[in-house]
Amino acid sequence: MSMFTARVDGLKAEKNSAQRIVAKQLEESGRSIIDLSAGELDEPAPAVIRDAAREALGTASNRYTETIGLPLLRRQLAAMLSTRTGRSWNADQVAVTAGAKQALFNIALALFDSGDEVIIPSPHWTTFPAQVKLAGATPVLFDTRDAAYQLDVSSLARRITPRTKAIVLNSPHNPTGTVYSNESMREVGALAQRHGLFAILDQCYGDFVFADRDGVRAHDVNCFDPSKLLVVDSFSKAVALTGWRLGYVAGDPALIAVIRAIQTHTTSNPNSLAQAALCAAMPVGWADFTQGVRAKLGANRDLIVTNLCGRTDVRVPHPEGGFFAYLDVRDWRRPAASGGPAVAEEFCTELLKRECVMLVPGTAFGDPHGVRLSFTPRREVLDQSLQAIVRFLDLTR
Ligand SMILES: Cc1ncc(COP(=O)(O)O)c(C=O)c1O
Structure with a gap:
């Protein structure tokens, strides 16, 4: 019998450790790896924020702040959300957290009990079901693969039971690069209202939307x-x-009050220097940074479309937002010598060994047939990697 609690049973820390082990071996034998597995941008933060952090360091900012964030930062975030959503938000509806991850975990602890079900479209970011389980509830994965990773709302409705408490919506989506259509969001909104469900809308990649699907920038x-x-x-x-x-959650003031209590007894306030820097930088803003990154990611995304989206051996939907492309490798075959059907792990390991390009197998996202590619690197690096991937696909088809 395990000495650990049931809630950590099966909990894993590393998303792609098998790939990392192979990469390390390759590096030790003198080969250099192109890493397209990262879930973060390649550039430094905007200068306005870095300058503000230096300033904050000079003026102390060393004490505890209010548990759920500096009042000014919460007001600023509420104002930003009001502009973005066309709905009015107040500071008492905002909690600043140590990243979106803590925001989501606080929500899980505040809302989910044993026996509750939480619907998560899948493939999914690894942490969503892990946190639901940590809270003692049951994640209900809703397979979106046959709907090109969009939400088929009538099938989704069939997953609702009397135990369903919430649905998690992440758009632009990690790992698939999907942006949910406004129409499906409206349908999900109506469904959630009909069944009294909480809707958790994770918009971490919301600044980067390329496809202009229905003109979506921030979801209605x-x-x-x-x-x-x-x-x-x-x-x-x-x-x-x-x-x-540094992240945040915005919602009903009663829930924000509970989140304040949870945070009080867990981490206390998020990093005070980061908060002070953001407070100072927000009035100036970083529109040039966002535009620059959006242009770079948009051009990189076009490279993906040109190189990968028309193929039949792997199916790659046009990335619509965020910075991930998603390869459906279920029809890819390994060289005849190895035989057997392809799975994401094998695809990634083989690609890594032959071409030294590291991707993330979809097993981390609940999908043994998917592979995630992060298109954040410089254009030249991405171009070189895509050529390697195409060469690999042509040789192993
Ligand atoms: C969909 C999604 N939500 C939340 C997060 C966590 O972001 P943060 O660094 O703010 O905790 C990630 C990080 O990869 C993510 O992909």
Whole structure:
């Protein structure tokens, strides 16, 4: 019998450790790896934020702050959300957290009990079901593969039971690069209202949308019941601040009060220097940074479309937002000598060994037939990697 609790049973830390072990061996034998597995931008954070952090260091900012964030930062975030969503938000509806991850975990602890079910479209970011389980509830994975990773709302409706408590919506989506259509979001909003479900909308990649699917930039949240909507966002992806750990959740003030209590007894406030820097930088903004990254990612995304999207051996939907492309490798075959059907792990290991390009097998996202590619590197590096992937596919088809 395990000495650990049931809630950590099966909990894993490393997403792609098998790949990392192979990569390390290759590096030790003198080969250099192109790593397209990262879930973060390649550039430094905007200068306005870095300058503000230096300033914050000079003026102390060393004490505890309010548990769920500096009041000014919460007001600023509420104002930003009001502009983005066309709905009015107040500071008492915002909690600043150590990244979106803590925001999501606080939500899970506040809302989910044993016996509750939480619907998660799948493939999914690894952490969503892990946190639901840590809270003692049951993740219900909703397979989106046959709907090209979009939400087929009538099938989704069939997954709802009397135990369903919430649905997790992540758009732009990690790992598939999908942006949900406004129409399906409206349908999900109506469904959630009909069944009294919480909707957790993770918009961490919301600044980077390329396809202009229905002109979507930020999703219209007005179709959700305001008392049951939780918007989660982060500075990690938007301004390349993964290491500073700063995110937030916006929702009903009663839930924010519970989150304050949870955070009080767990981590206390998020990093004070990061908060001070963001407070100072927000009035100036970083529109030039966002535009630059969006242009770079958009051009990289076009390279993916040109090189991978028309193929029949791997199916790659046009990335619509975020910075991931997703390869459906179920029809890919390994060289005849190895035989057997392809799976994501084999695809990634083989690609890594032959071409030294590292991707993430979809097993990490609940999909043994998918592979995630991060298109954040410089164009030349991405171009070189795509040529290697195409060469690999042509040789192993
Ligand atoms: C969909 C999604 N949500 C949340 C996060 C966590 O972001 P943060 O660094 O703000 O905790 C990630 C990180 O990869 C993500 O992909």
